[in-house]
Amino acid sequence: xxxQWAAAWLLMGMALCAQAxxxxxxxxxxxxxGLVMVTRTATEPxxxxxxxxxxxxxxxxxxGALEHTRFSNALGxxxxxxxxxxxxxxxxxxxxxxxxxxxxxxxxxxxxxMQVETDARALAERRPSNAWTSTLLPGRDDxxxxxxxxxxxxxxxxxxxxxxxxxxEEWNTSIQRMVRYGARLSSEAQKELPAxxxxxxxxxxxxxxxxxAATPWAPALSSVAITELPIGDRFxxxxxxxxxxxxxxxxxxxxxxxxxEINTTTGAYTVYRVPPQPGDQLGxxxxxxxxxxxxxxxxxxxxxxxxAPADGHIFITPxxxxxxxxxxxxxxxxxTHPMDSGFYPHTVRMDGKxxxxxxxxxxxxxxMFDRSNAKFTTYDLPFRSFMEKLTVKLTPFxxxxxxxxxxVTNWVKIDHTSTGVPLPYGIxxxxxxxxxxxxxxxxxxxxxxxxxxxxxxxPTPLKAPRRLRSDRxxxxxxxxxxxxxxxRYEPAKAKFTTFALPVVPVGSDxxxxxxxxxxxxxxxxxxxxxxxxxxxxxxxxxxxxxxLPRQATFTRDVDxxxxxxxxxxxxxxxxxxxxxxxxxxxRLAPDGAAR
Numbered sequence: 001x002x003x004q005w006a007a008a009w010l011l012m013g014m015a016l017c018a019q020a021x022x023x024x025x026x027x028x029x030x031x032x033x034g035l036v037m038v039t040r041t042a043t044e045p046x047x048x049x050x051x052x053x054x055x056x057x058x059x060x061x062x063x064g065a066l067e068h069t070r071f072s073n074a075l076g077x078x079x080x081x082x083x084x085x086x087x088x089x090x091x092x093x094x095x096x097x098x099x100x101x102x103x104x105x106x107x108x109x110x111x112x113x114m115q116v117e118t119d120a121r122a123l124a125e126r127r128p129s130n131a132w133t134s135t136l137l138p139g140r141d142d143x144x145x146x147x148x149x150x151x152x153x154x155x156x157x158x159x160x161x162x163x164x165x166x167x168x169e170e171w172n173t174s175i176q177r178m179v180r181y182g183a184r185l186s187s188e189a190q191k192e193l194p195a196x197x198x199x200x201x202x203x204x205x206x207x208x209x210x211x212x213a214a215t216p217w218a219p220a221l222s223s224v225a226i227t228e229l230p231i232g233d234r235f236x237x238x239x240x241x242x243x244x245x246x247x248x249x250x251x252x253x254x255x256x257x258x259x260x261e262i263n264t265t266t267g268a269y270t271v272y273r274v275p276p277q278p279g280d281q282l283g284x285x286x287x288x289x290x291x292x293x294x295x296x297x298x299x300x301x302x303x304x305x306x307x308a309p310a311d312g313h314i315f316i317t318p319x320x321x322x323x324x325x326x327x328x329x330x331x332x333x334x335x336t337h338p339m340d341s342g343f344y345p346h347t348v349r350m351d352g353k354x355x356x357x358x359x360x361x362x363x364x365x366x367x368m369f370d371r372s373n374a375k376f377t378t379y380d381l382p383f384r385s386f387m388e389k390l391t392v393k394l395t396p397f398x399x400x401x402x403x404x405x406x407x408v409t410n411w412v413k414i415d416h417t418s419t420g421v422p423l424p425y426g427i428x429x430x431x432x433x434x435x436x437x438x439x440x441x442x443x444x445x446x447x448x449x450x451x452x453x454x455x456x457x458x459p460t461p462l463k464a465p466r467r468l469r470s471d472r473x474x475x476x477x478x479x480x481x482x483x484x485x486x487x488r489y490e491p492a493k494a495k496f497t498t499f500a501l502p503v504v505p506v507g508s509d510x511x512x513x514x515x516x517x518x519x520x521x522x523x524x525x526x527x528x529x530x531x532x533x534x535x536x537x538x539x540x541x542x543x544x545x546x547x548l549p550r551q552a553t554f555t556r557d558v559d560x561x562x563x564x565x566x567x568x569x570x571x572x573x574x575x576x577x578x579x580x581x582x583x584x585x586x587r588l589a590p591d592g593a594a595r
Contacts, residue, residue, distance in 0.1 A: 014191055018531060021080040023106070025072045026113045027090060032076030033114055035217045037092040039069045039081045043103060046232075046267075053297065054233065055258060056271040059332070064267040069226040069549045074219070090259060092549075094217065095474045096194065125160065126209035128531040129552065130157030130508035131214040135204055137196065141191060141565040146416065148478040148481040149464050151178060152510050154530055154573040159552040161577045165202050168194035181411045182287055184338075184418040184441065215504045215530060215545050225592045228584040229267050231260055232342035234576040235295040236330060238569040238583045240532055242305040246329060251569055252302030256295070259302065259316075259327065264567070264587050274300055275318070277336055284320025287342070293574075293593040300325070306356065308351060308371070315356045315369075317345035324356065324369055324376075339376050342367055347467065351429045351450070359437060361423040364392050366424065366448060366549050368436060379448060381424055381439065382457060384417075391420035417441065426467030426513070430474045430491070438478055445478065445489065461496050462487060467513040469523075471538065486514060486525055486536075487550075501594050502543035503530050517556035524566055526555045533558070533568060533588065548590060551579040555586070 027033040045065040051058040056062045072078040080089070089106065091099040096114045105111040106127075116557060117123050117333040124132075136157075137144040151157055164434040171194035179185060184192070204210055221265055232238060232253050238260075241251040257276070263270040268285035276299035283290050283298065300318035302325075307314055316325040322342060326335040351357060356369040366379040383389040391412070412420065418441035426438040435448040443463050447456045464481040476489040484507040488497045503509045512528040527545070533555045535544045548555075554572035561567065568586040575583045 008391075019283050021082050023078055023080070023089075024076045025078060025111050026076055026109070027096075028115050030112065032072075032074070032112065033093070034072050034074045034076060035093060035219065035221060036078070036096075036114065037069060037075075037088045037547065037549065038073040038078045038080065039212035040074060040083075040087050041065070041067045041090070043086045043088055052271075058258075058273045059320070061268060061270050064229045064231065064262075064269055066267040067230070067549070069228070071217075071221040071224055073222040083520075087314075092126075094214065095123070097122070098126070103172075104531055112236065115348050118284075121208040124211040125282060126551075127211055127214045128529070129158030129569070130166075130510075130527075130530040131211050131505065132163050132204070132530060134198060134212060134505040135169055135210060143192070145463065145482045146186065146189055147193060148510055150189075151175075151181040152529065153481070153512070154178070154181065155554055155577045156552050156572070158529070159577050161200050161552070162395060163204070165205055166198065167336075167503075168198040171197050177292065184414055184421055186416045186418075187413045188585040190414075191502075205251055212505050215502065215532070215547075217547060218544065220544060221546070223590070224546060225589040226585045227263065227264070227453065227589075228549060228588075229264065229269070230582045230584050231269065232256065232258075232575070232583050233263070233595060234574065234581040235293075236575050236583050237573045238571040238575075238585070239302065240304045240557045240571075241451040241562055241567065241569050241585065242307060243567055244307055244314070245309075245312060245331060248329070249559075249567060250305055250327075250329075252305060252316065254302050254319075254571075255290075255296045257298050257300055259304060260584060260585075261329070263582070264561075272300060272327075274318075275334055276438060277321075278302065278325075279339075280321070284318070285322070286320050286385060304347060304358070306348045306350050308350055308354060308356070310354045310371075313346055315350070317348045317358050319344050319346060319361075321345070324358070324367075337369060337374065337376075339367070341365075341376075343547060346425060349427050349429050349435075350482060351433060351435070353433075355450075356427060357427055357435050359427050361425060362395060362421070364422050364424060366427070366435065368450070379453060379455065381422065381437070381446060384422065384442065385419060388419050392422075426465070426479075428468050428470050428476065430470045430476070431472070432474060433518070434470060434491075436470070436476055438468045440464055440466055440481070445476070447491070456543070457492075459486060461473070462498065463582045466511070469514060469516045471516045471523075472518040473519070477516055479514045479525065481510050481512065484509045484511070484524065486511060491569045499535055499536060499541075499543075500523065501527070502545050503527070503532075503534075509534075512556045513553075513558060515560070517560050517564065520564060524558045524560075526558060528554055528556070532568065535590070544590075546590070548586060548588075550576050550582075550584070553586075554578070561587075564591075 010043040049107040073192040239254040280299040301320035303319040324337040342360035346359040346361040348358040423440040426442040437446040462480040462483040478487040510529040513523040555568040
């Protein structure tokens with residue numbers, strides 16, 4: 001009798017949960033369906049005060065509408081967060097048709113039944129970019145890697161926006177525009193690729209069955225919770241961000257010169273405009289780069305952010321100017337620190353002596369800002385040739401005197417090694433105080449001794465090192481952008497170890513960046529081409545792949561909350577490539593802590 005009463009109470013509890021926010025997903029045969037991505041969005045998003053040229057009014061608290069994603073368990077059950085207001089649900093699972101459930105039928109079991117997709121084109125269209133780009137340029141591995149390295153760092157190349165049929169002439173026009181934006185596709189590849197791309201995508205679109213299946217979803221996803229907060233619009237670019245010690249997350253809109261201060265638990269946020277300086281031009285020193293972009297308000301180009309542990313101030317690199325920006329989260333005041341040398345302030349980090357370190361990508365330098373005396377010091381990285389040195393040194397002439405607003409390297413022949421733009425990119429400070437740099441176009445990392453100023457260049461065994469981070473033992477982890485892999489470098493042993501990303505098809509992802517959760521001894525890697533993020537457990541060497549809710553998700557940075565949740569930002573350029581044309585801040589709880 002006790003067992004019967006227990007069973008009755010269990011069924012009653014399940015029924016009550018179903019009325020609240022628990023549902024069961026089934027397949028076409030009515031049987032439970034596990035590993036279904038279930039995304040809840042409000043039918044009536046919160047109204048924002050968008051009186052600042054379509055963006056949130058500066059300094060005014062706004063209430064965003066959080067979107068919640070969960071995965072059904074082996075019995076098909078999924079519980080969505082209890083939140084006020086009507087909402088709709090989208091069901092998504094590889095091999096099945098997407099299903100959108102509106103509020104009136106949410107509690108009908110029939111509405112939660114998914115149908116198998118049998119159409120080859122529809123199946124292919126639901127696969128992420130890496131499945132499509134894996135088909136590119138068979139037998140031309142070097143050309144494919146060059147294309148992915150130089151044409152895949154702004155947006156995905158296998159998204160629906162890019163894989164459509166288009167003539168070679170249109171491809172040529174697009175490539176020339178991308179070169180103006182900063183792509184270093186070789187002159188030979190610029191001539192050869194338009195016809196190859198036209199023929200390739202015509203073939204694949206005619207035969208979508210040639211697009212292979214993508215990375216399978218693992219059972220562990222049933223414990224994952226994902227929350228997204230839409231911010232900005234299709235003309236925004238949410239580049240980098242920062243989890244601050246005050247509990248807020250700060251996100252920079254690179255194209256609109258706005259800084260978002262976000263409460264990721266409630267979705268409330270405030271926007272602050274980064275004020276231009278007298279004499280600043282629209283587009284900054286790179287005015288020619290964005291002359292055809294339909295809408296932007298970038299005078300400075302917010303790129304990377306770092307918190308100073310001493311006082312919580314945030315330092316921001318403005319890539320379109322020669323300066324460093326300081327923001328006080330308490331007073332909301334911005335302070336500008338002008339520089340008299342260097343070009344394109346890029347990735348930024350702090351050391352233990354309250355000094356700010358950042359790369360100067362276009363002048364082949366590293367910069368240090370000493371807060372104790374407000375002075376800059378720059379360090380020149382070695383050049384590969386006299387021609388490269390001459391090209392880089394001429395950059396100020398073209399910026400200041402000719403006023404083209406474009407680097408001189410855009411007007412000369414580009415070789416396969418990108419002579420003239422070695423491009424120091426990522427930067428990191430290890431626990432011993434050394435500064436490390438990844439130089440993207442030379443396939444090297446570098447170590448800088450702050451005490452002596454000496455620099456050591458170290459070739460990497462794989463191509464295109466983009467960003468790097470240190471673990472708690474002082475080892476470096478490096479994202480190898482067009483190699484679908486990361487490297488570990490152990491300075492004590494001068495040893496590299498390769499870790500291939502856990503994607504299907506093998507070798508098809510482009511990891512833009514990574515970060516190390518030192519507390520949990522894990523590396524999290526941006527799956528920039530795979531609509532996902534990857535976790536490597538350092539001790540066991542085991543990978544886990546986490547798919548993200550939107551197609552064409554393009555993430556460039558990773559950070560962590562104190563309780564182990566993972567932060568990402570959907571920062572495609574342009575953002576209209578993203579599904580729903582909407583950039584978002586993403587919070588992923590691997591163990592469901594965000595439920």
